[in-house]
Amino acid sequence: xxxxxxxxxxxxxxxxxxxxxxxxxxxxxxxxxxxxxxxxxxxxxxxxxxxxxxxxxxxxxxxxxxxxxxxxxxxxxxxxxxxxxxxxxxxxxxxxxxxxxxxxxxxxxxxxxxxxxxxxxxxxxxxxxxxxxxxxxxxxxxxxxxxxxxxxxxxxxxxxxxxxxxxxxxxxxxxxxxxxxxxxxxxxxxxxxxxxxxxxxxxxxxxxxxxxxxxxxxxxxxxxxxxxxxxxxxxxxxxxxxxxxxxxxxxxxxxxxxxxxxxxxxxxxxxxxxxxxxxxxxxxxxxxxxxxxxxxxxxxxxxxxxxxxxxxxxxxxxxxxxxxxxxxxxxxxxxxxxxxxxxxxxxxxxxxx
Ligand code: PEP
Ligand code: MN
Numbered sequence: 001x002x003x004x005x006x007x008x009x010x011x012x013x014x015x016x017x018x019x020x021x022x023x024x025x026x027x028x029x030x031x032x033x034x035x036x037x038x039x040x041x042x043x044x045x046x047x048x049x050x051x052x053x054x055x056x057x058x059x060x061x062x063x064x065x066x067x068x069x070x071x072x073x074x075x076x077x078x079x080x081x082x083x084x085x086x087x088x089x090x091x092x093x094x095x096x097x098x099x100x101x102x103x104x105x106x107x108x109x110x111x112x113x114x115x116x117x118x119x120x121x122x123x124x125x126x127x128x129x130x131x132x133x134x135x136x137x138x139x140x141x142x143x144x145x146x147x148x149x150x151x152x153x154x155x156x157x158x159x160x161x162x163x164x165x166x167x168x169x170x171x172x173x174x175x176x177x178x179x180x181x182x183x184x185x186x187x188x189x190x191x192x193x194x195x196x197x198x199x200x201x202x203x204x205x206x207x208x209x210x211x212x213x214x215x216x217x218x219x220x221x222x223x224x225x226x227x228x229x230x231x232x233x234x235x236x237x238x239x240x241x242x243x244x245x246x247x248x249x250x251x252x253x254x255x256x257x258x259x260x261x262x263x264x265x266x267x268x269x270x271x272x273x274x275x276x277x278x279x280x281x282x283x284x285x286x287x288x289x290x291x292x293x294x295x296x297x298x299x300x301x302x303x304x305x306x307x308x309x310x311x312x313x314x315x316x317x318x319x320x321x322x323x324x325x326x327x328x329x330x331x332x333x334x335x336x337x338x339x340x341x342x343x344x345x346x347x348x349x350x351x352x353x
Contacts, residue, residue, distance in 0.1 A: 001041040001048055006060040009037060013058025020051050036060070067264060069221045071228035072235070077266045083234045085206050086163030086182045090346040091126045093236045093268045097341035098333040099297030101165060101270070102322065103129035105312035106142065107149035110156075115304040117156045119319050123326035126342050127183070128153070128162040129299055133169045134311055135189045142310040150180035157182075165208055165299070171199040178203040188213045188240055188275075191223050201230025208299075210238045210272070217257055221265055237261060237269040238299060241276030250278025250315075253286055258293045270297035274315040280306075283317055284325050291332040297341065300325065 003017055014037055018028040026043030041048055045066060053062050067073040074080075082094025093099045102120035107113050107130045117128050132149025134142060145152070153164045163182035168174055169190060177184055183206045190196055191212035200207045207227055211220045224235050239258060241251025253276035261269045273286035287298050303309045303316035317325065333340055 001045060001065060002063045003039040003041065003053055003059055004061040004063070005037040005039070005058050007036050009058030009060075013056070014039065017053065017056055017059065020053070020056065021048065024048065024051065067221075068218065069225040069265070071233065072221055072224045072265045072267050074264060074266050079266060080262065081233070081266045081268060083206050083236050083268055084346075085127060085165070088348045089161055089163055091163055092341055092344050093270065093296055095268070095296060096338070097296070097344050098291060098329065098338045099127065099270065099341040100125045100326070100329050101127040101129050101297060101299040102302050103165075104131075104303050104309070105274075105301045105316065106131045106134050106310055107145055107152050107166075108310050110152050112304060113152050113156050114159060116302050117160045117162055119302050119304065119322055121160050121162055122319075123302075123322040124329065124340065124342055125300075125326075126162065126345055127165055128156065128160065129165045129185075129301075130156075131167045131185075131311070133167055133173060133177070135167065135169045135187050136311075147176060150177060154180045168196070168200065171196045174199040174203050178205045181205065183208055183236075186210060186223075191215055191220065194223075194226055197223055197226035198230050201227040201232045204232070206234035206236065207232065208236050208238055208270075210240050210275075211242065211254075211257065213241070213243045213251060215242075217260055217264075221261070224265070224267060235267050236296070237265070237267050238272050239269065239276075239295075240272040249276065249282065251276050253277065253289070255289050255293050258290070258295045262294065268296040270299055271295045272299045274299075274301040274312070274317075278312075278315050280315050280317055280321065283315065284321070284328060287325055288328050288332060291329070291336060291338075294336060298329075 021028040024047040029040040031038045080095040084090045102125035104116040134144035165183040166181045167185040168177040185208040188210045241253045244252040271290035273283045301316045306313040306316040
């Protein structure tokens with residue numbers, strides 16, 4: 001931390017800052033310039049926060065040098081992490097692979113979910129997405145099938161072998177969702193729902209944490225820190241577009257968030273081109289961008305009949321479109337030094353052999 005004194009600060013003001021810092025066990029290094037004095041602090045940053053240094057006489061500004069998040073930062077954990085998802089089948093999401101997740105926006109029926117899952121599997125996806133609890137903008141829109149939807153997802157996992165990623169919107173549902181799913185998704189609208197973040201942090205399941213649509217990268221990583229602080233470091237971040245003045249797309253995919261996050265956090269990061277664009281014609285080009293920029297995977301909406309979808313039909317891909325996306329998924333990862341995650345999937349039998 002660095003304290004910058006105002007040009008008017010007196011020697012007594014500087015001495016007072018030093019005394020306060022030393023009173024909590026810190027060290028203060030004073031550098032006297034021609035116009036102003038700068039004081040470098042070394043010690044426990046949390047104890048410095050309690051000093052309210054900015055309010056002391058003669059203090060102009062206070063800058064932190066270390067990241068405000070700790071557990072998810074690369075400062076203390078330089079190697080990038082891999083999160084494994086699933087129980088009998090374990091799928092990696094991390095720096096050595098490229099993970100393709102696909103499925104319907106919402107679970108609507110057993111037949112629709114199974115058909116979408118089979119489309120996903122046939123295209124090479126290794127994890128199935130699908131919402132049983134839908135956080136809709138309108139209270140009159142389809143809210144999801146709830147527990148019935150979770151049971152459908154668990155049944156489809158049984159049939160297809162694909163581990164399941166599904167959203168939880170309320171802390172009271174975390175336990176039941178964790179009993180049925182392999183990974184808990186926190187959607188954009190709940191990124192700053194701190195009670196929910198703590199509850200998924202205690203669930204023992206991997207978490208897919210989407211970026212809040214108006215959140216900065218630092219706020220997003222602080223949200224991840226809430227989960228990590230409850231003992232769960234199995235967190236995958238998901239860039240899904242942010243709200244800007246542009247109206248051609250539903251959200252603006254912040255592709256630069258991928259390398260920015262990777263430079264500062266060890267957590268894996270994937271991209272959701274479907275919810276970013278809201279238009280299916282952009283899903284293939286944005287997925288290519290995700291691979292090229294070095295993302296650890298993509299999550300994509302598919303539906304057997306987008307015209308009748310109860311949620312997000314315009315962005316859902318059909319079988320042929322998914323195949324063309326899958327082709328890009330297969331060709332591009334080796335170019336950026338990655339392998340398709342399907343080649344690294346571990347099954348229980350293989351793991352115990
Ligand atoms: C979803 O993935 O189904 C979803 C609602 O996404 P987001 O939270 O990114 O809008
Ligand atoms: Mn959706």
